[in-house]
Amino acid sequence: MGISTKTIRSAGAIGLLALATLSPCAALAQAWPAGPVRLFVGSPPGAPSDITARLFADQLGKLVKQPVVVDNRPGAGNNLAAMAAAKAEPDGATLVLSPDTVLTVNPHIYKNRDFDPKTDLVNVSIIGSFSQMLVCHPSVGVKTVGELVAKSKTERIMYGSGGPGVPGHLATEMFLDAAKTRMEHIPYRGPAPATQAVLAGEVQCGFLATPTVLPHVRAGKLAALAVSSATPSPLAPEVPTLAQALQQPGLDVSFRLVLQAPKATPPAVIAELAKRAQEVMKLPDVRAKLQNSDVTALGTTSAQAQATLNQEMVRWEPVVKRLGLTAD
Structure with a gap:
């Protein structure tokens, strides 16, 4: 039996109706990205997080077949980059990659802001984790954490960081609290000048990015005492963790x-972004290259990212309050 023209027309009408009733979110997800994507980064070119962002952007661009352009906006503890993304159109064409301190610490110390990173941005995915390395100038005369702790209890020791509330500052304060000792904080305008200050002996010590300071450690210009992560750095497995050095398991x-x-980005686009981020972070080449920057590749869903960051906010809030941090 043949198919009538009426039947064909009815089938076509049903197909058109199905397309017309496709949810706007699903249609947006299918269309994303419609053009180039901008990825804001709050660190200067060449910094470990910038290297991570560029590697991620390159691989994401290959997956979605659109250019993903990194836009560096350093300053204010990564707030400038986060704010630029928060004020962008919520169409999935603008993203930001930041350390979690933008959410866990900055809202407590940057009071004069016209945006809130906890409500004006949506967490798409945690793409990686990183730690810091405790280094001291050779003139301090210490080679272990124990020696530094003992010296800090009898002498004035200054440490440098890239500013109030940055990872290096927080890592040092967590260390000092765990060791029950004190050192004087000297904040600089970013990790690069803080590194130079330790190299010059302007300050004695600092928790700084492992890939940045390791060449100076190898050259004998700095002494490496510990890394802040729970496991040794693959770049310097001989350097103990803080947990090992202080004999405090779990630190x-x-x-x-x-x-x-941006907060109003459609949920379907967020889900698509998270899916793509997970795909990128599973690539063996990406994981290997990130390891060379002392970054552990992760890649989570949006919900997983939010749950983890909620825990981190609870963890860091009492530390920030205890220190009375302020940057305004």
């Missing part, structure tokens, strides 16, 4: 790199 002062989008 882990690591941080996360969070991919975020």
Whole structure:
């Protein structure tokens, strides 16, 4: 029996109706990205998080067949990059990659802001975690955490960081609290000048990015005492963790790199972004290259990212309050 013209027309009408009733969110997800994507980063070019962002952007661009352009906006503890993304159109064409301190610490110390990273941005995925390395100038004369703790109890020791509330500052304060000792904090305008200050002996010590300071450790210009993560750094497995050095199992002062989008970005686009982020972070080449930057590749769903960051907010709030941090 043949198919009538009326039947064909009816089938076509049903198909058109199905397309017309496709949910706007699903249609947006299918269309994303419609053009180039901008990825804001709050660190200067060449910094470990910038290297991570560029590797991620390159691989994401290959997956979605659109250019993903990194836009560096350093300053204010990564707030400038986060704010630029928060004020962008919520269409999935603008993202930001930040350390989790933007959410866990900055809202407590940057009071004069016209945006809130906890409500004006959506957490898409945690793409990786990283730690810091405790280094001291050779003139301090210490080679272990125990020696530094003992010296800090009898002498004035200054440590440098990239500013109030940055990972290096927080890692040092967690260390000092665990060791029941004190050192004087000297904040700088970013991790690069803080590193130079330790190298010059302007300050004695600092928790700084492992890939940045390790060449100076190898050259004998700095002494490496510990890493802040729960496990040794693959770049320097001979350097003990803080937990090992202080004999405090469970002590882990690591941080996360969070991919975020403007708050009104459609949920379907967020889900698609998270899916793509997970795909990128599973690539063996990406994981290997990130390891060379002392970053552990992760890749989570949006819900997993939010749950983890909620825990980190609870963890860091009392530390920030105890220190009375302020940056305004």
